Amino acid sequence: MKKTSSERNLFPIAMACLLLAGIITPVVVLGQAGTQTQSQLLSLVGVAQTSRAYAYTAVDYASSHGLAVSSAQSQLSQGDSLLATAQADAQSGSNIAAGIESVQAAMRDYTYAAASASAALSNAGLTASVDYAAAAGAVAEVSATASIVAAVSAQACAAAGVTTSSSSTLAQACAQVSTQIAAATAHLNQATSLLAQANGHAGASVDLSQVLSLIATARAEVNATQSDLVTIASYTYSQRGQAYVSAVIQPLSAKANATISAEQSVQTTFTQFQTAFAAYAQSQAAAAASVNSSASALAAAVTQVSTSTVSSSISTAEGTTAQVTSDMNALLNIQAIAGLPNIVADIHTCLSATTDYNTSLSTAQTQSNAYSATALSGFSTYLGTMTADSAAAQSAGSTYVSAYQKVVTDLSTLLSIAGVQAIYTSLTGLQISNNVNSVNTSLQQETTAMGTVNTDISTFTSAVSSSAASVPVSSSLVSTATSVSTSASAYLSSTASTAMAQASASVQATAQAAQSFVTSADASTSAQTTIGAFASSAGTLASADASLYTQTQASATAFATAAAYLSSNIQSRISEVASSQADVSQALQLFSSLNVSGATAAMAQAALELQTASTVNVAA
Numbered sequence: 174m175k176k177t178s179s180e181r182n183l184f185p186i187a188m189a190c191l192l193l194a195g196i197i198t199p200v201v202v203l204g205q206a207g208t209q210t211q212s213q214l215l216s217l218v219g220v221a222q223t224s225r226a227y228a229y230t231a232v233d234y235a236s237s238h239g240l241a242v243s244s245a246q247s248q249l250s251q252g253d254s255l256l257a258t259a260q261a262d263a264q265s266g267s268n269i270a271a272g273i274e275s276v277q278a279a280m281r282d283y284t285y286a287a288a289s290a291s292a293a294l295s296n297a298g299l300t301a302s303v304d305y306a307a308a309a310g311a312v313a314e315v316s317a318t319a320s321i322v323a324a325v326s327a328q329a330c331a332a333a334g335v336t337t338s339s340s341s342t343l344a345q346a347c348a349q350v351s352t353q354i355a356a357a358t359a360h361l362n363q364a365t366s367l368l369a370q371a372n373g374h375a376g377a378s379v380d381l382s383q384v385l386s387l388i389a390t391a392r393a394e395v396n397a398t399q400s401d402l403v404t405i406a407s408y409t410y411s412q413r414g415q416a417y418v419s420a421v422i423q424p425l426s427a428k429a430n431a432t433i434s435a436e437q438s439v440q441t442t443f444t445q446f447q448t449a450f451a452a453y454a455q456s457q458a459a460a461a462a463s464v465n466s467s468a469s470a471l472a473a474a475v476t477q478v479s480t481s482t483v484s485s486s487i488s489t490a491e492g493t494t495a496q497v498t499s500d501m502n503a504l505l506n507i508q509a510i511a512g513l514p515n516i517v518a519d520i521h522t523c524l525s526a527t528t529d530y531n532t533s534l535s536t537a538q539t540q541s542n543a544y545s546a547t548a549l550s551g552f553s554t555y556l557g558t559m560t561a562d563s564a565a566a567q568s569a570g571s572t573y574v575s576a577y578q579k580v581v582t583d584l585s586t587l588l589s590i591a592g593v594q595a596i597y598t599s600l601t602g603l604q605i606s607n608n609v610n611s612v613n614t615s616l617q618q619e620t621t622a623m624g625t626v627n628t629d630i631s632t633f634t635s636a637v638s639s640s641a642a643s644v645p646v647s648s649s650l651v652s653t654a655t656s657v658s659t660s661a662s663a664y665l666s667s668t669a670s671t672a673m674a675q676a677s678a679s680v681q682a683t684a685q686a687a688q689s690f691v692t693s694a695d696a697s698t699s700a701q702t703t704i705g706a707f708a709s710s711a712g713t714l715a716s717a718d719a720s721l722y723t724q725t726q727a728s729a730t731a732f733a734t735a736a737a738y739l740s741s742n743i744q745s746r747i748s749e750v751a752s753s754q755a756d757v758s759q760a761l762q763l764f765s766s767l768n769v770s771g772a773t774a775a776m777a778q779a780a781l782e783l784q785t786a787s788t789v790n791v792a793a
Contacts, residue, residue: 213273214269218259219317220317224287224314228248228249229249230310232245234290240294244289248286249286252280255276255278256275305368305371308364308368308381315357315388316358319358319391323351326398346402346404347401353401364387410767411761411765414761428787429746432746432787432788433750433786435664439660440739440740442653444736447733449650453650461640464633464636464718465715465718467629468633469715471626474625474629479615479619479622483616489611494534497603498524500599502524503592504516505520509587510590510593515583516587519576519579526573527576527577529572532569533569540555540562541559549697553631570613577605585597633698634698637694645687645691646680646683646687661673666738672731672738676728676734679727693713749783752779756775756776
């Protein structure tokens with residue numbers, strides 16, 4: 174039956190509308206059924222190629238009859254460019270979403286080109302062949318769409334999680350899609366059969382109204398699957414959620430746990446360092462205190478040695494020995510005495526003893542005067558000499574007193590001799606015994622005090638020697654402080670990192686203060702340090718000890734602060750991981766109850782928490 178003019182004008186437009194409608198269902202199916210895949214993009218490319226074939230047929234046919242189709246040709250060129258981009262994305266497997274957008278746009282361009290050419294052919298009365306090609310292309314396009322819907326539906330129905338409450342609804346939707354696609358396929362088969370019968374008559378007017386009706390019916394049946402596809406898609410959310418957990422959450426969780434584990438390893442090293450530093454601080458404090466205490470005791474002992482008392486008593490004794498010598502010589506000048514050989518012998522003995530005593534006093538005085546200039550390192554030798562000189566003076570004093578007393582006794586029987594009385598009176602008024610006893614006492618007190626000094630020097634030098642291993646900060650402790658500070662700072666905020674760096678710098682300062690203390694201690698026991706200079710050395714040492722103690726305590730405090738930051742940071746990460754686990758559990762439950770927006774928000778929150786837990790070098 175020949176078509177009327179109005180039918181002929183409407184038919185190409187109807188064909189174009191069939192093609193345009195073909196763009197919609199596959200895209201909706203893709204959007205509802207889950208993640209867009211490479212195979213789905215390839216299917217859409219196939220549909221677009223079918224649309225392209227029909228469009229080129231229509232445009233070429235119109236062009237061969239001299240019809241104006243420049244606009245349609247421009248649409249074809251634009252469509253080809255978009256299709257090429259989509260094909261490249263499909264081949265590479267990347268940019269799937271962008272490829273789908275490109276293939277959609279290409280199909281629109283082909284449809285518009287075909288509609289434009291069909292309208293021109295219709296106006297020129299040249300639609301027969303094109304009508305046949307359009308119908309064949311529409312059958313192929315709808316068939317391809319039905320295949321996509323069937324494949325997507327089958328995949329979604331197989332993958333969807335079915336719960337007791339949803340099984341009947343899901344099963345019904347899956348069955349309805351299957352039924353509708355089967356019906357569409359049957360109608361398309363009929364349309365294909367009719368087209369086969371019409372083939373060969375394309376040059377004349379062909380009545381394709383029944384084919385068009387079958388295509389429209391099939392199209393409606395395919396489109397009718399959309400509501401059921403939406404229902405099916407809703408039951409894939411749990412699987413999508415699980416897929417997101419596998420693809421995103423689990424790797425983030427592994428990264429967060431690895432970060433926590435690495436930071437805990439740093440914390441372990443840091444704690445070990447703190448323990449080592451605390452042990453050092455305790456040992457250092459004891460050693461430094463021992464050195465400082467012994468130095469203080471030695472300084473006090475040094476001041477207890479009274480060389481002025483010795484000097485005073487010796488000076489008095491020397492004045493007496495000078496008078497004794499004068500008196501003895503005066504006796505020798507008395508003629509009557511000269512005739513008494515025994516008494517003359519006693520006088521000479523006394524003069525000799527006086528000279529010996531005077532010499533011993535001079536020697537003891539010289540040694541006593543050398544006290545302040547004596548080095549600590551040679552003090553024991555000096556003390557031995559001083560003790561021997563003191564004993565020699567005491568011995569000589571005893572001999573001197575005995576000889577003196579013998580002469581005085583001799584003179585007591587010779588007072589009648591002229592001049593003897595005056596000398597006797599002079600000698601007995603000298604209080605020689607008291608002077609000698611005073612010298613002996615001052616020398617004994619001095620050597621006793623010097624003995625204490627010598628003992629304190631030994632104690633002090635021993636303490637300095639012992640502190641050599643305890644007071645300095647070992648190089649390994651300093652390097653560990655630097656290393657652990659650098660490692661820990663990689664996980665901390667800028668504020669915490671600053672605290673960690675300050676703690677490391679404080680250990681360096683402690684090492685310097687310890688070295689200053691050791692240097693001061695060594696200087697106090699050097700060969701150049703004398704008794705007289707020790708008081709100043711002891712003061713310097715006490716100051717160094719105070720500085721070292723203060724700096725060591727500051728270091729301990731700084732590391733305690735840094736340790737608190739590190740521990741807090743680790744606990745914060747652990748808390749973020751725990752919170753993310755709770756959020757993931759909640760998201761999966763919400764997906765099961767089809768609360769997609771709530772589930773999506775919970776899953777996003779979980780990802781954010783895990784990113785925070787795994788991030789290093791965070792801001793303050």
